[in-house]
Amino acid sequence: MSRKYLHLVSDSTGHTMASRTSCNDCSLSPICLPLAVSLSELDQLEDIMRRGRPLKRGEHLYRASDPFESVYAVRSGAVKSYVLSEEGEEQVTGFYLPGEIIGMDGISTAHHMSSAKTLETSSVCEIPFGRLEELSSKIPTLQHHFFSLMSREIQADRELHMLLSKKSADDRIASLLLSIAARQQRRGLSAVRLRLPMSRYDIANYLGLAVETVSRIFTRFQQQGFLAVEGREIEILDREGLCGNGRLRA
Amino acid sequence: MSRKYLHLVSDSTGHTMASRTSCNDCSLSPICLPLAVSLSELDQLEDIMRRGRPLKRGEHLYRASDPFESVYAVRSGAVKSYVLSEEGEEQVTGFYLPGEIIGMDGISTAHHMSSAKTLETSSVCEIPFGRLEELSSKIPTLQHHFFSLMSREIQADRELHMLLSKKSADDRIASLLLSIAARQQRRGLSAVRLRLPMSRYDIANYLGLAVETVSRIFTRFQQQGFLAVEGREIEILDREGLCGNGRLRA
């Protein structure tokens, strides 16, 4: 059960260097790589982790049309993925919190189909995909884990699809907040207090709404006593109200 | 390069029985399983294909919460996937045409998270997923192919996300038609004439529109000379017009 991680930090010169960290020490291991593999297998897995580095707000993990080489595990901070349309307008396609894996699009084309940039100072673990595939062939549970991860990604997209095509603006906001709360809870954090790493613009963009609408709904939710809002600090006061508002589950 | 398929048909009594068909004979092989594997490997792959059967319109491949055992390749006809919300309302999550693989959600939960039913008489090839995983460990190109398929699925969902959150009703309809045309073309069929396998209700549901809106847009596209519409028979007369309408690509 000894899981290990290659976590990468930069020295004072800005160059990156590797620092090994045991997955046991990483609070994210149950979310990120909940594997039951032997020690020697873990060493193999650990060996393929590569040149991570702490990224400042707004730095890119990769850009659309970059050759696809790796997927990334968010270790701290937060990352958004997005695509640019021909006219250059941005579409946010996802938010990634610690313990989550980003970059699994692009496998089919050998190029990333979206870009990923940090929303705040973040650190990530890079996992070269080719070597991950090799290793997956040898470790069935690892193969299954990644099939499973991608499957979950598809599921999440389906949920979002439903949200966007059927639900009101209120429901979309409520749903996003509940999703973030749930993901925080998985990592052992509060399910009621949260700090949104993304701007209102990103929220609006992601949910297909206007910024003004997002802002108005936050204020109204506060008036209705569902939330306490202070900028990006949110407290969920009335989970029922938030859900019942528009027939959301949980 | 000899690819084989297990295609299943029913006899006159309605019982199913297996009939082997070479993948070489299957016009879908370049889309469905474009693999370069050895003959012995192909035999292994072929051996895991199972109890397919021709399904009549409205029959289910699987239902939400069924144990997840297999994925399915559509051989002929058309299939839609959907989920039901708590209140029992349907959300169509995808349409699957010949050569496409359905059922890859549910890997992570061991249960299907959506249902899949045929839109017309269809035949499918069932591929037990557990055995597919085993085989994937032995055949790296097969493993990569399935990672790739799932990656493509994620990409498609992202496209849809953009469509639903940013684009007008006109653009959504145009985009769906162009997508179906493109997928037909991949199988060597016409890129301008198509027969929609799904109802206006399914289209509306999938795109997050009201049926009336879909109907009105079809009529208007016809008036504008973009389309010739006759029920579910569609001819694309002015591709540019259809795209230029709302800044869609190709």
Added chain:
DNA sequence: CGGCTCATTGAGTCGAGTCAACACCCGTGG
């Protein structure tokens, strides 16, 4: 023929977008 489901068309309403103004925070620089 009735009884379906599917599709089209019209009339009126409303949710969310647009446009515009302003408040706030923060770092920079005079």
Added chain:
DNA sequence: CCACGGGTGTTGACTCGACTCAATGAGCCG
């Protein structure tokens, strides 16, 4: 120290695209 500017967030007034409700038509099957 304060003035300035840019990014971010809020609020109000007006508009419009798509939904709802309602009626009718076309095809299909028992």
